[in-house]
Structures are given as C-alpha cells and as structure tokens.
Amino acid sequence: MSDFTEKILSTIKSKHIAPKPRxxxxxxxxxxxxAAVLSVIIGSIAFSVMIFRIVNNDWEVIKFVGRSPVQYFFSTLPYVWIAIIVLFVALAYYNARHTKGAYKYQAYWFVVGSIVISMALGGLFYAFGLGPRLNALADRLPLLHGLMHDRDAKWLEIDKGLLAGEITEILNGDGGGLFSIVDFDGKPWSVRSGDEYIPPPLRFVIETGVQIRMIGEQIDANTFAADRVMPYHIGPGMIKGKFPSGMRNGGLPRLPIREPGEIKQYKKAY
Amino acid sequence: MPTMVDCENKTDEELVKLTLENADWYSCLMQRYEDKLGRYIYRISGSGKEDIEDLLQEIFLATYRNLNDFDNRLKFSSWIYRIAHNFVISHHRKIQARPILIGGEGVEKYLAMIKDKNDVHALVNDKITGEVIGRLFQKIEVKYKEVLVLRYIEQKEYNEISDILKKPVGTIGTLLSRAKMQLREIIKREGIKL
Structure with missing residues (x-):
C-alpha cells in the first residue's frame, strides 16, 4: 500500500468518516x-385555467367594447397564468434534467416533453372542469385579482350595453319581460327582450341561479332590454351555463356581493 | 488488511461492496485509481504534484462518502472519473494551468487524435515533442481538452465519456469533432510545425 493510500485510509478511520446511508x-x-412531477402538475393546472380564460374572453362581443381585435386580444390575455405556466414548465424541465440518467438524453427532449405533457395534462384538466374552479379560486386572491383582466367589471358597463348577473326570477313574458337578475354589483334588474332580441339556443336553459351576460341597452334605472342572452361561463365544468348544482363559482362559497360603486375601481384594469 | 493478491482478484464493483462492509478494502480501489486519476488531473489542469495530491485526497474521500450512491449499471471507473471531473472543473479556476510536458506514448496518442484523412501520413511521419503538445494544450478550451484526454489518452469509449461528463453520447461526438477542429486551428494560427 502506498503512503498516500495509507494516509487517506487513516484519515477515514481517525475522523470516523463513513459512507452516507443509501x-x-x-x-x-x-x-x-x-419536484419534477409537481411542477408538471402545477403547470398543467395553470394551463387549464388559461384555456378557460381564453375560451371565456368574450371574443364575440369585441365590437361592443370599442377596441380593435388586436388591442383587445393583448389587453385581455391571461398574462399571469402564462407566466405561471412558463415558470413551472421551466421548473419541470430543470428538475427532470437533474434526475438520474437524464444526461443521456438531449436537452430539447426535456423542453419538448415538459411543454407537451403540461399542455396535454392541462387540456385533460380543462376537459374535466378544473379550469373554472381554479380560476374562481385565484380570483379570490387579491394579488392575483389585481393583476388579471377583470371580466366582471367589463360586464357592468351598462352604458356600453353590457350587463351580467345571476337570474333571480323567471318572468311570464308579459310586456316582453324575460327575467329578473342581480348584477355583480348587487343591483336588481328587470330584463325584457329588446327590439333585436334573438332567443338563446335551446341548449342554454334559462332558469334561476344561472349566471348570464347580455348585450342590449339600458331602458331606465332598473330595466334592461336584452338583444342577446348568453351564459356567463362556457366550457367544461359548467352545465348549460352554470356550475353544477351546489358548485357555483367553482364549488367555492359565493363571492360577496360588492358594494355599489366598488366595481368602478376595477374598470381601469382593462 | 487485504493483500495485493486479494485486491487483484476482485472487480471494482466487488470491492465497492466489500468496502461498504470494511473500510480497509477501500485501499484496493485507491491503489487501482491513484495513478490513473493523478495523470488525468494533470492532463486536464497541468497542476503540480502537491495540488494533484490534495485534489486526489478530496476525490477519494468524496468517493468513499458517496459509495452508497454508486449505481451498478455504471462502470465504477466511469463513476470515479465523473467525481474527479467535477473536482477538477470546480478547482479549475483555483489551479493555475502550467505548461504540460508529455512524452513517450502520450505523444503518439496526441498525434493520433489530431490526425485526419488528409494529413495523417504527414503528421505521423513528422516528429513532435511533448513540449509542443503541451503548448497546444495550454491554448485549447478545458471542455475540449477533457474530452480529448478521455478519448485518446484514457482510451474511454463514447458511452463511458458520456457517463463521466454526464452528456449525451451524440454530444460527445460533437465535442470531439470540435476539439480536433480547434486543435488544428491553433496549430495553424501558431505556425507550429509538426
């Protein structure tokens, strides 16, 4: 045995150095x-919320908002969710690259893999209705809410002919009366059909408790004439325009009704 | 304490198992790799004897501490070279590169690695000194130097180099090709006559 080997062996023994346990x-x-799997799951969840927000971005009413489609597109993109997706896809990539044996494969496989798996899983989560529930949850976090496009506020721009709320009563149709609603500011409205009223498709059942959005015009302080009536949310996770029974607003407790005027502070956000 | 004969009859992997039961067996592994790793460190860093011994000591102690992390699907030599590689790279800035003098068999191997189809005969027929090779290696990037040393001096296979450097096999081929190209460029630029 060489002196060098002997020296190291005696160091091991004198300092009681031992192999770390398996x-x-x-x-x-x-x-x-x-960490890699969690990153993929969180990225996928964010992806499902992003799909939900893009699907429910009111593309069909751009002309009523008074903005160009391009301007509208960029001002309403769910940047927060896109940032979360990018962050967690990057984390998934980083962690996957640090698993044992990962070095045998080219880096781009991990980049592509992280993105494809997050998108596929995110699509699946969206199909199972996870998007709206998480969106509702995130909407309750003041920090996230302040950063995101406030859709509720947009649908309270009565002067632009936009109104949304929850149906409280179905009217019998006398004098064109359709139903009563309470808007997101907590204000009651009586809704009747407008001059250009087009009935919603049959698959959209109008009943109490359903959240709707309407395009039309204000008649007086509490009356709105609707030309179009649409479900407030569309896509998986809702049944004909509303969340499954007992699961409205993503299965979470209902949003507190805002005080009149409170909504105005959000209007600047978009 | 195991004797030389005991050591010789055992494979690296068997010695790892035995070392985990009795530290004395570790002397066999150290004896087996002391010179190889010492030369490897020298070829990469050009460090002096004392620096190499310090680094070797750190490498052997780290290897011992991490023995339970050794994966039998890997060759032990690849694993210990990987540890050595990590230490050499992390100490690279601390260790001042010095001129490397290589002689004898080393010269022929260096010649073989920079030859190509066009000038193979010219290179082999010409004389080259260890000093010239040392000068060349001072100018080449560490990442290229390392892959050249592993392939042509240590005679490692591509998959072994892949395990040591933790890079895909395809990347090793690319690195080698670029390393040779850089070496030829240096020879041309410096006007070194081989």
Whole structure:
C-alpha cells in the first residue's frame, strides 16, 4: 500500500468518516422526481385555467367594447397564468434534467416533453372542469385579482350595453319581460327582450341561479332590454351555463356581493 | 488488511461492496485509481504534484462518502472519473494551468487524435515533442481538452465519456469533432510545425 493510500485510509478511520446511508440518496433522488412531477402538475393546472380564460374572453362581443381585435386580444390575455405556466414548465424541465440518467438524453427532449405533457395534462384538466374552479379560486386572491383582466367589471358597463348577473326570477313574458337578475354589483334588474332580441339556443336553459351576460341597452334605472342572452361561463365544468348544482363559482362559497360603486375601481384594469 | 493478491482478484464493483462492509478494502480501489486519476488531473489542469495530491485526497474521500450512491449499471471507473471531473472543473479556476510536458506514448496518442484523412501520413511521419503538445494544450478550451484526454489518452469509449461528463453520447461526438477542429486551428494560427 502506498503512503498516500495509507494516509487517506487513516484519515477515514481517525475522523470516523463513513459512507452516507443509501436512504439519503434515495430520498434526494425521489425529491427531484417529486419536484419534477409537481411542477408538471402545477403547470398543467395553470394551463387549464388559461384555456378557460381564453375560451371565456368574450371574443364575440369585441365590437361592443370599442377596441380593435388586436388591442383587445393583448389587453385581455391571461398574462399571469402564462407566466405561471412558463415558470413551472421551466421548473419541470430543470428538475427532470437533474434526475438520474437524464444526461443521456438531449436537452430539447426535456423542453419538448415538459411543454407537451403540461399542455396535454392541462387540456385533460380543462376537459374535466378544473379550469373554472381554479380560476374562481385565484380570483379570490387579491394579488392575483389585481393583476388579471377583470371580466366582471367589463360586464357592468351598462352604458356600453353590457350587463351580467345571476337570474333571480323567471318572468311570464308579459310586456316582453324575460327575467329578473342581480348584477355583480348587487343591483336588481328587470330584463325584457329588446327590439333585436334573438332567443338563446335551446341548449342554454334559462332558469334561476344561472349566471348570464347580455348585450342590449339600458331602458331606465332598473330595466334592461336584452338583444342577446348568453351564459356567463362556457366550457367544461359548467352545465348549460352554470356550475353544477351546489358548485357555483367553482364549488367555492359565493363571492360577496360588492358594494355599489366598488366595481368602478376595477374598470381601469382593462 | 487485504493483500495485493486479494485486491487483484476482485472487480471494482466487488470491492465497492466489500468496502461498504470494511473500510480497509477501500485501499484496493485507491491503489487501482491513484495513478490513473493523478495523470488525468494533470492532463486536464497541468497542476503540480502537491495540488494533484490534495485534489486526489478530496476525490477519494468524496468517493468513499458517496459509495452508497454508486449505481451498478455504471462502470465504477466511469463513476470515479465523473467525481474527479467535477473536482477538477470546480478547482479549475483555483489551479493555475502550467505548461504540460508529455512524452513517450502520450505523444503518439496526441498525434493520433489530431490526425485526419488528409494529413495523417504527414503528421505521423513528422516528429513532435511533448513540449509542443503541451503548448497546444495550454491554448485549447478545458471542455475540449477533457474530452480529448478521455478519448485518446484514457482510451474511454463514447458511452463511458458520456457517463463521466454526464452528456449525451451524440454530444460527445460533437465535442470531439470540435476539439480536433480547434486543435488544428491553433496549430495553424501558431505556425507550429509538426
């Protein structure tokens, strides 16, 4: 045995150096995998919310907002969710690259893999109705709410002919009366059919508790003439325009009714 | 304490298992890799004897501490070279590169690695000194130097280099090709006559 070898061996013995236990390495490797999988899941969830927000971005009413389609597109993109997706896809990539044996594969496979898996899983989550629920949850966080396009506020621009709320009573049709609603500011409205009223498709059942959005015009302080009546939310997770029974607003407690005027502060946001 | 004969009859992987039961067996692995890793560190960093010994000590202690992390699907030599590679790279800035003098068998191997189809005969027929090779290697980037050393001096296969450097096999081929190209450019630029 060389002096050098002997010296190291005596260091090991005198300092009581011992191999780290196997479980430590297993734990370390597992943590990397868990972090990679969690990153993919969170990225996918964000992707499902992004799909929901894009689908429910009122593309069909751009002309009523008074903006160019391009301007509208960029002002209403869900930037927060896009940023969250990018962050977690990057984290998924980083963690996957640090799993054992990952070095054998080219980096672009991990980039493509992270994006494709997040998108596929996100699409699946959206199809199962996770998007609206998480969107409702995120909407309750003041920090996120302040950063996102406030759709509710847009649908309270009565002067532009936009109104949304929840149906409280179905009227019998006398004098064109359709139903009563309470808007997102908590104000009651009586809705009747407008001159250019087009009945909504049959698949959209109008009944109490359903959240709707309308295009039309204000007649007086509490009356609105609707030309178009549409479900407030569309896509998986809702049944004919509303959340499944007992699960309205993403299965979470209802949003508190805002005080009149409170909504105005959000109008600047978009 | 295991004897030389005991060590010789065992594979690296068997010695790892035995070391985990009794630290004395680690001497076999250290003896087996002391010179190889020492030369490897020298070829990459050009460090002096003392620096190399310090680095070797750190490498052997780190290897011992992490023995339970050794994956049997990997060759032990690839694993310990990987640890050495990590130490050399992290110490690269600390260790001042010095001129490397290579002689004997090393010269022929260096010659083989920079030859190409066009000038193979010219290169092999000409004389080259270890000093010239040392000067060339001072100018080449570490990432290229390392892959050249592993392939042509240490005679490692592509998949072994891939395991040591933790890069895909395809990337190793690319690195080698670029390394040779850079070496030829340096020879041309410096006007070194081989």
């Amino acid at each position: 479980w430590q390495f297993l734990l370390q490797r597992s943590m990397v995998w868990v």
